[in-house]
Amino acid sequence: MATNEQGRSATRLAERLIELEGPKEVLLASGEWMAYRLERDGFQWLKGRNSLERRVDGRFERMRLEGSRWNKRGKLIEFSIVSLEVFDEGLKAWRQSNPGLTVERPESVEGIVCAASFLEISREAKVIVTLPSDRLAVVDGLCEHVREVALPWFSSSEDPENLAEVVSDALLRPTGFGQDLLEFLVSRGFHGEARSLIRRAISLGDSCSDAIREGRDLAISGGRPNWHSPQALGWSGEVLGLL
Structure with a gap:
């Protein structure tokens, strides 16, 4: 029963990605599809922030998506993974308890561990999804690229011993x-x-x-x-x- 429900959900997500026409709507549908494809890696889609996010044991990882400024319905729909960010609740608490041992940061990044522009570490950060018939394959390819490049980048700061x-x-x-x-x-x-x-x-x-x-x-x-x-x-x- 659960498998059937998951299958129906995946079908609905795929249909939305193929059928939508507006650049903003296609970006959101792409993010939802990426979250489905990256679900086994622990990521969820936060449409309010246009980001794929993963939380494990006080650690918070985020990939933020952004549409091209040149996007136009029927002409061009392009988006990129623009940034990778890592936050840690334990580090945030340590900084708050030891203000003399750290420096002032904006409140929004009190728990920051590290961040990077994905555009600087990847040659495949941008994808074009203008043609509905290409979208599933293109976004699936981006998900595989995330596994090859973004997930190892996140993992590099995960284990303090290494x-x-x-x-x-x-x-x-x-x-x-x-x-x-x-x-x-x-x-x-x-x-x-x-x-x-x-x-x-x-x-x-x-x-x-x-x-x-x-x-x-x-x-x-x-x-x-x-x-x-x-x-x-x-x-x-x-x-x-x-x-």
């Missing part, structure tokens, strides 16, 4: 998310891995090592950097006793 080795270099460069990842490790009690993260960032080149040194000097002098500033990672390394 995070320092497997997260992308881009997250550790100046103005990246090194500070946020460092605080995530410390909030979980992984101080050794946090030190490994700093050493890896230093190994990325002079711009990274110089920024870390400047951040350490800033902390020693009693200063405080802005979130996402080049000095943020070195500052946190010093105030958290990791350097």
Whole structure:
């Protein structure tokens, strides 16, 4: 019975995706179909945010979709996965309990672990679904691409024991998310891995090592950097006793 109901639901979603004509409606139907195809991976469609979202044990992952500004009914319907974001409730609580050990962030990102533009890490972030007959195949292809690129990106920051080795270099460069990842490790009690993260960032080149040194000097002098500033990672390394 449940299988039959799931089949009918899938049929309705597929019919909507094929039959709709307006760009906004097709985007929403595409998101719903992606959620169906990615259901086994734990994702749900939040149409109010145009995003596919997954929540597990206080961890929140989000992929946000966006339609092209050039979309026009009957002419072009294109959309992209534009961003990937990871949040953690435990990290948010740690920051709220230790304001002197972190920096000010907008309230909406108090629990941020890391984020990336999917357009920068994927060559297949955009899809064209203008032709109704192509939509199911095109969106299914995007779902497979999500499994190949986006899901490994999410997984790279999931395990504190391996995070320092497997997260992308881009997250550790100046103005990246090194500070946020460092605080995530410390909030979980992984101080050794946090030190490994700093050493890896230093190994990325002079711009990274110089920024870390400047951040350490800033902390020693009693200063405080802005979130996402080049000095943020070195500052946190010093105030958290990791350097």
